[in-house]
Amino acid sequence: MARRFRGESNHKVDSKGRVSIPASFRRVLEAGDPNWQSGGNPELVIVYGDHRRKFLECYTMEAIDEVDAKIDALPRGSMERKMLQRMFHGQSFPTSVDETGRLVLPAKLRTKIALEDEAFFIAAGDTFQIWNPATYDQEELAAAEEWLDELPEDFDPMQYLDGAGGS
Incomplete structure (x- = not known):
């Protein structure tokens, strides 16, 4: 199984859009x-998506290859394939980590998620997300806190891993 991104952190963004990637995230990108x-x-590959997406989703090359294979398996010409191609091929930005462990985020991507002087990184398994911290x-x-507040006090989230208690 591939290594997973884990953790969250805030990082400064400079005026040129350069932002340091958490060191542990760089190891997963390398792997x-x-x-x-x-x-x-x-x-x-950074997927920025349509107007509803308020974050940048960063995929390892292996993870985006898995997505591409699933898109390729859809019937050619189908609306689902066209939309997924647009989202994952058209609304994406291939890039690399620079020599100092930073990403350079183009102005278009920074503007899309209203990113200014600080970025919030959060792991999402085989991807990680970059957010404006306030957003x-x-x-x-x-939303997560609201969801948790609706659960019983003694609820154990591990139940979802066994298929019990999940919807």
């Missing part, structure tokens, strides 16, 4: 890039 060699810069707190964190 997920079949062309990466020691001393090199791992590649990744994350207002939307994702608030």
Whole structure:
């Protein structure tokens, strides 16, 4: 099984859109890039998606290859395939980590998620997300807290892993 991204952290974004990637995330990017060699810069794909997406989703090369294979398996010409191609091929930005462990986020991507001087990174298994910290707190964190508040006090989230208690 491939290595997973884990953790969350805030990082400064400079005026040129450069932001340091958490060191543990860089190790996963390296492991997920079949062309990466020691001393090199791992590649990744940033999917920014449509107007509803308020974060950037960063895929290792192996993870995006899995997505591409699933898209390719859909019937050619189907609306599902066209839309997924648009989202994952058209609304994406292939890039690499620079020599100092940073990403350079183009102005278009920074503007899309209202990213200014700080970025919030959060792991999502085989991907990680980059958010404006305020947007994350207002939307994702608030939704998670609301969901948790609706569960019984003695609820164990591990139940979902066994298929019991999940919907």
